[in-house]
Amino acid sequence: MSNMSDHSSSVSREQVAEAYLKAFRLIDDRVTPYLGKVTTRVLVQGAAKRVSSTYPFLHFLVKMPYTDVVPTVVQEQLSGVSTIELAAALDALLQECFAGIKELTGDLIAPPIYDEVTRQLEQLQ
Amino acid sequence: MQSQSRLSESAYSSYHTPNSDRLAAILQEMEYINTIGKSFVAAIDRFQVHRALLGALQKLYSFAACSILLKGDPFELSIIPCYPLSQVFIAAMIERIASAASVIDFPAVSVEELANASYLDAPDDLSITQKLGSPVQDMIGGAVIGSFLNVPLTVENRIVGMLSLFDEREGTFDTDLLKLTTMIADYAAVALENVRLRERETALWRQAEIGRQRLELIISSMAEGLLITNEQGGITLLNVSAQHLLAQAQLDLKQNSPLRTLALANNVSWLHKLADIIDEALTGVTVMNQELIAGEAGEPVPLTLSISAAPLHDASQVQMGPIGVVAVLNDVTANKQIEKLKDEFVSVVSHELRSPLTAIKGYTQHLMRRIDRRLRKTQQEQQSSAISGVDLPENYDLRSLSIIQSQADHLERLVNDLLDLSQVQWGKLHLQYSSFYLADVLVESVRSVQASTEQHTIYLDIAVQDTKIVADKMRMSQVIGNILDNAIKYSPQGGQVTVKLEEREGDYFVSITDQGIGISQEYLDHIFERFYRVRNTASRQYSGIGLGLYVTRAIVEEHGGHIWVTNNKGLGCTFSFTVPAAAHSD
Known part of the structure; x- marks a missing residue:
């Protein structure tokens, strides 16, 4: 997917984070009717656990629900991380999250949500 | 959509049918929800929850097996087949379950661990079919998973487990069935949580009962007497030893009426002392090693008890007054007997020592006076004959006798101490x-x-x-x-x-x-x-x-x-x- 990374020089860290948070919120909206409202939260936590070996600065998401991430948290936890690196990390997180949805339900709900999220991220560029 | 579900058909057709048909569809849906709700609520163990879940899902569609993975230490994995399954199929199921569990943030678990923790909960009719039917080999399904679903089991925004569904055919599940399965999973999650809480409650009760029985055994086996009263001072528990020790009262002490009342109503003198100890402890004071003579007054060494009593407080209300007293009774009669023998020995010995000591002191003083007189006479004779500076043997005798007298005085003080001890012990320290x-x-x-x-x-x-x-x-x-x-x-x-x-x-x-x-x-x-x-x-x-x-x-x-x-x-x-x-x- 990695829609943000190409133009990361022109956007701030907060904007990148907000774009991906919106993406996760969209996933949440779409997944909740099928798998309940807790699922996306734990999918993101599980995904964070898997990517944090590559992107240690995302480890805080293992314990903290993504819904609690506000601008101050972004400033605190992600200070010193470049926009490019952050976009790559959040994209990896998103991919892992989709991998999780596929692991749970196969191709029943993942493909349309993936397309919708991709479109949304493109619009936010 | 390949589902044969009556419910989904009716629910989707309801938008395009007359009002009566729509109401009938809603009624049918309500009846379904009511039925599965009742079966989940009635379930008192996890096997009944499994049956209710299987029944609810099979009303919607057919599939090969479902499984329930519950969080906990250790994990619990129940595999519920709808028909006999091959080992290969079950192994593939477990592999899928482990993989799905990892994405929804379950604690890390390997396929081997899950396989070891798995339990095959086959419905009873399946085993009956196996017994009555044709060879088992003919009934066992295939080896490949065609389609699957994994739905988190949540209770109050907390994931407690995961429901997984498997079928040999491809495309068995669709998004509508996924939604319905999630709704049924919610029922199952609550029912399983209730079962877990009930099991925990039962385990705690069992543990408490084992603890109570153990305590009862300890109390009844204690060599010391144990007495427990209520807040009025009425005895509520007497262990076997306490019953023996207090048997001299020849009373039923466990009458639940205050000990003071029993003491006043009966002619047992030592009961008053026991009531005093209990009453003091009921004021919140710990009473230590109070001696109580519970034997007959005429006996040489009557039964003597050493009693310690402490107030009992309600664990939740320490600030309030005691809710009773716990007292420990020790038989110290043997110690008293030894003490008495010792005191008698000390008394006799000190008396016997005193007589010769008096004689020694008396004769020493007599000898000293005599030698002193003789010395003075000799000294006068020496002065008259002008002889001086000679160390007379009387001087040496006098010094020796002085030492004897000093040591006899010391011995007398020791003997007097021993005699005083006897007097104190026997309560005969009479003052003049x-x-x-x-x-x-x-x-x-x-x-x-x-x-x-x-x-x-x-x-x-x-x-x-x-x-x-x-x-x-x-x-x-x-x-x-x-x-x-x-x-x-x-x-x-x-x-x-x-x-x-x-x-x-x-x-x-x-x-x-x-x-x-x-x-x-x-x-x-x-x-x-x-x-x-x-x-x-x-x-x-x-x-x-x-x-x-x-x-x-x-x-x-x-x-x-x-x-x-x-x-x-x-x-x-x-x-x-x-x-x-x-x-x-x-």
């Missing part, structure tokens, strides 16, 4: 009251002790005008002498000893402060016990048999006073005692 000035006794005692030491300086400070008292003069002198002797003895480097007499709240207050070795804090409580010797004097030998302070305390208390000792911050100690100024003054 007379009127005298306490200041005079102090002056005499200080003068006498000062004469025996050059290293020490004894100061006497009398801060009272009138020191007239009615007491046993000889015993008072003994008290002051004992404390002063100790002050000198335990100040081997010399120093000051200060004796002070004051009047406080109607009592004469005497304090004797030394600058000696002092007493360690741990020994202060025992210093007045009989035969007690302070151990921190081990580096140096101090004479004495540990009776002086025991007798001293008995004399002071017999006069109605109190005696105690305090440490002086590393420099000696202070013994203080009071004597009522008005005691026996009438």
